Amino acid sequence: MARNRKTAGAIIEKDGKFLLVKRNNTKTFEGYWGLPGGNLEEGENFEDAVKREIKEEVNLDFYPVPFRKYAEDFPQFSWKATAGFFFGKTNGNVKINGESSEFGWFLPREIKKMELAFNHKKIMEDFMEQKSKKILPKIFNSKILEARKISSDIKYIKFSVPGEFEFTPGQYLSVSRISDGKKLRTPYSIASSPGKGFAEFFIRIIDVGKASSYMGNLKKGDEIELFGPAGKFVIEESSKRKDLFFISNGTGITAFLSMISSVLEEGFGKKIILLAGFRNENEILCEKRLINLGKKFPNLE
Ligand SMILES: Cc1cc2nc3c(=O)[nH]c(=O)nc-3n(C[C@H](O)[C@H](O)[C@H](O)COP(=O)(O)OP(=O)(O)OC[C@H]3O[C@@H](n4cnc5c(N)ncnc54)[C@H](O)[C@@H]3O)c2cc1C
Structure with a gap:
């Protein structure tokens, strides 16, 4: 072989x-x-x-x-x-x-x-x-606009993206850091929808995690190097003619947040069902954001 x-x-x-x-x-x-x-x-x-x-x-x-x-x-x-x-x-x-x-x-x-x-x-x-489609990945610098813990181990990070930055919901960006003199990149799904001039991550900070410790220390005003967008986990155009059903666990919901908000903003009229699992009630991510989205777009369950 x-x-x-x-x-x-x-x-x-x-x-x-x-x-x-x-x-x-x-x-x-x-x-x-x-x-x-x-x-x-x-x-x-x-x-x-x-x-x-x-x-x-x-x-x-x-x-x-x-x-x-x-x-x-x-x-x-x-x-x-x-x-x-x-x-x-x-x-x-x-x-x-x-x-x-x-x-x-x-x-x-x-x-x-x-x-x-x-x-x-x-x-x-x-x-x-x-x-x-102007979605070739790029290496660019970004400024942290907001960084805060939203539960015991989830951190929310809002950061700037260049004006011309385009991506397809579901794609990710990789955060660069130097470790032992080598550049390492760790991927995080983009949680926000495109065209906002900023983007968002929701990051589980794992105690022993190497990227986690770097991400955990980031604060407002810090600069980071990003690479992307990348990834093929996106909604195919043909699927946009059908009802959409999403199942996620933990921070896995982040890519779906981007997909769901962007298709709804584009005027998607069919039903969207999101089934999201979390370890406990304190870890439920973006509950308010989803409830508000559901009020504005009753086709989201
Ligand atoms: C396409 C893509 C998108 C991603 N998007 C996100 C995202 O939006 N938010 C996010 O938080 N992460 C996301 N991840 C995971 C992220 O890239 C890192 O793998 C994760 O943050 C752990 O990296 P670390 O260096 O901190 O931990 P490592 O140093 O790599 O791992 C330390 C230890 O923690 C364990 N571990 C790793 N991940 C978990 C976990 N989730 N739960 C429990 N134990 C774990 C490992 O097995 C290892 O034993 C994504 C990964 C991919 C491939």
Whole structure:
């Protein structure tokens, strides 16, 4: 059985065209065009690996922004991998090493007609779709506007987002922090609906939790680095023609708060039922907010 590898790849854009390399000297997809990248080395994370690979393979300094992780499974090559893809700015001029026989810059419509290595075509389609919807993840700084405990272990955080920030309800943002000299990111669902100029988290502060202790210390006026939006857990357009039924537990309700308030604000007319579980009465999240929403929109139960 093929072992599961880890690889990192880059989506590099210049003047509306994307960099592809023709694979050379390889047991997988030899002679195919594909996105540049390669295997992680021992002890390396995806981000460090993609920077190193892009320097080695195409001689560019790459400043990666995480895009998405994909599972690759190609039994014909005994190939299984988790592939982390990044996009971002580069510096320098392309010069290939022996891993590719050619490089080229291609328009999205040209890529559509090509057969690419691995699932790189799907990755490019996903990237172009998010780009056109303006929901590509970004790294940005944010200011804490409000931070308070709302129960013994739940903290409410309201924070600023850039004017152009867009997301689909259900998506999350990751909060960056430095631990032992390494940047770590912890995801939290966005609880507010889009277009407000701010966003909200509800965070369970776990005593022994590492991100929890960082989040627990945040106070009004602090600056944090965020990455996102990310995540595919969103309401599909086709589901908006039906009644919606949500079941959550604890802070799992946060993504639903965003989804429910935004579909109601958009004029959703069918029934919405929310079944939310909490450990005890003191931990019920956003009870008032939900009751008020239910008064304004009687189709919410
Ligand atoms: C897409 C996504 C969205 C998320 N959204 C939210 C959110 O809106 N609010 C939120 O609070 N968290 C959310 N989380 C969880 C969050 O990312 C962290 O995993 C969580 O805060 C614990 O991180 P930590 O570093 O504090 O704990 P860690 O240091 O990772 O864990 C410490 C210990 O606590 C245990 N532990 C971890 N989580 C829990 C828990 N919930 N209850 C009991 N024990 C636990 C671990 O197993 C471990 O033993 C989300 C996670 C994902 C993947």
